[in-house]
Amino acid sequence: xxxxxxxxxxxxxxxxxxxxxxxxxxxxxxxxxxxxxxxxxxxxxxxxxxxxxxxxxxxxxxxxxxxxxxxxxxxxxxxxxxxxxxxxxxxxxxxxxxxxxxxxxxxxxxxxxxxxxxxxxxxxxxxxxxxxxxxxxxxxxxxxxxxxxxxxxxxxxxxxxxxxxxxxxxxxxxxxxxxxxxxxxxxxxxxxxxxxxxxxxxxxxxxxxxxxxxxxxxxxxxxxxxxxxxxxxxxxxxxxxxxxxxxxxxxxxxxxxxxxxxxxxxxxxxxxxxxxxxxxxxxxxxxxxxxxxxxxxxxxxxxxx
Numbered sequence: 001x002x003x004x005x006x007x008x009x010x011x012x013x014x015x016x017x018x019x020x021x022x023x024x025x026x027x028x029x030x031x032x033x034x035x036x037x038x039x040x041x042x043x044x045x046x047x048x049x050x051x052x053x054x055x056x057x058x059x060x061x062x063x064x065x066x067x068x069x070x071x072x073x074x075x076x077x078x079x080x081x082x083x084x085x086x087x088x089x090x091x092x093x094x095x096x097x098x099x100x101x102x103x104x105x106x107x108x109x110x111x112x113x114x115x116x117x118x119x120x121x122x123x124x125x126x127x128x129x130x131x132x133x134x135x136x137x138x139x140x141x142x143x144x145x146x147x148x149x150x151x152x153x154x155x156x157x158x159x160x161x162x163x164x165x166x167x168x169x170x171x172x173x174x175x176x177x178x179x180x181x182x183x184x185x186x187x188x189x190x191x192x193x194x195x196x197x198x199x200x201x202x203x204x205x206x207x208x209x210x211x212x213x214x215x216x217x218x219x220x221x222x223x224x225x226x227x228x229x230x231x232x233x234x235x236x237x238x239x240x241x242x243x244x245x246x247x248x249x250x251x252x253x254x255x256x257x258x259x260x261x262x263x264x265x266x267x268x269x270x271x272x273x274x275x276x277x278x279x280x281x282x283x284x285x286x287x288x289x290x291x292x293x294x295x296x297x298x299x300x301x302x303x304x305x
Contacts, residue, residue, distance in 0.1 A: 001109065002054040002062075003071035003079060005086040008106050009117040011042055013150055018042075020050060023066035034149030041153075048111045055109045080107045090117050091162040091193030098160075115157030120165035122146060123174035129200050130236040131224060133268045136169060137236065145174070151181045158182060158191075165196040172203035179210055194218060198266075202239045204246035212253060216260040220293075221247070223265045225272075226279020233272040247287040264291040 006021040017029035018041035030046040032039060041047065050061050059069050073079050083106045084094075092099045105113060124145040130137035154161070168174055195211075196218040204211070211217055223243070225231030231240040247263060254261045265284055267273070284292055 001057055001073065001079070002059055002069060003073055003082050004054050004062075004066075004068040005083060005106070006068070007047070007051045007054055008083075008113055009090075009102070011116040011119050013041070013119065013121040013146070013154075015122065015144055015146075018044075020047065021066075023063040023068075024050075025061055025063060028061055034147050034153055039149075039153070042116055043112050051109075051111045051113075055111075076107050083107070087117075092117065115160035117160060118163040118165075119154060119161050120167065121150065121154070122167050123169065123171050123178060125169045126173050127168060127170040127200075128173055128202055128237070129170065129222075129239070131222070131268075132234050132236065133224070133270065148177075151178060155181045161192060163194045163196070164192055165198065167198040170200055170203065171197050172199055172201075172207055175207060175210065196220065198222075200235065200239070201243045201246050202237065204250050205242075208250060208253060211250060212257060212259070214259070216262065217250075217254065218262045218264070219247070220264045220266055221289075222268075222295075223280065223283065224268050224270070226276030226281070226283065230273040230276040230279075234268075234270060244283060244287060251288060261288075263287055263289040264293055265289050266293045266295050268295050 006023075010020045012019050012022060013032075016031060018032045019028075019030050028046075030041055030044055032041040032044065053059070053061055057072060059066075062069060071082065073082070080103060084099075084103055087099055087102060088094060092102065102114065102117075125136055125141070125143045126145070127134075127136050135141050136143075166175060166178065192214055194216040195214040198220045199222070201219065201221045221243070222235075223231070223240075224234040225240065228238065228240045232238045251261050251263070265280060267277075267280055280292060283289075
């Protein structure tokens with residue numbers, strides 16, 4: 001079998017598809033309609049077919065670039081050891097009943113599984129920036145908002161979720177609709193271990209209270225320019241100083257509360273920003289970033305290549 005945890009506990013919810021990962025074969029998707037009563041994309045026919053294939057050692061659904069394809073085993077003991085490490089990394093307690101239940105289900109190769117442990121959901125396409133490399137910046141782009149039924153589906157399974165990633169558009173522009181449904185996730189009583197935001201961080205100042213309590217907060221911050229001028233040319237917003245101030249303030253508040261904050265800066269190279277990389281390094285030092293990611297281009301105007 002292919003040792004892949006994604007098909008057993010991950011769910012990436014986009015506009016019309018919910019996949020276990022982003023390393024599926026190009027063109028493949030698990031379509032959903034949360035308005036259909038009883039819809040469960042985690043156990044939809046396409047999701048079950050992926051698990052059945054992986055159990056046979058068949059990776060035809062998968063991108064050949066996925067690292068998990070190198071991990072294969074016919075040994076139950078090795079499968080258990082491998083998956084146990086994945087569960088611990090997500091934050092499922094070794095001594096919990098859930099840990100044993102999930103581990104046994106994986107080792108036995110069950111094809112119908114419990115609610116997701118790790119969820120990434122796009123809240124919609126609305127964004128306060130208009131980056132030159134992003135299709136959302138185009139006037140011809142058809143904007144959309146995530147279906148409310150998707151949030152209801154997750155709310156019913158909220159106790160199982162250990163790692164939640166919110167993306168968009170700009171998730172901080174849309175997060176209020178989530179926080180009302182998942183109020184307990186953002187409180188001191190939360191069972192959530194990690195909240196990750198893929199964000200431009202320009203709206204953090206509006207959501208300080210919401211982001212105060214989660215044990216670990218990971219911010220993947222789009223920052224396509226190490227100077228104010230380069231930043232404005234790509235983001236088409238003069239927000240660099242505000243973003244740095246927001247990150248420093250949020251870190252200070254969370255540090256005082258004993259909470260863990262991890263910041264990653266994410267940069268797309270263009271003609272107008274590549275020579276400002278030293279500025280990105282300085283900003284990374286200032287805000288205590290643990291990583292700088294040079295991101296692949298999603299869409300880029302030819303004039304800025």
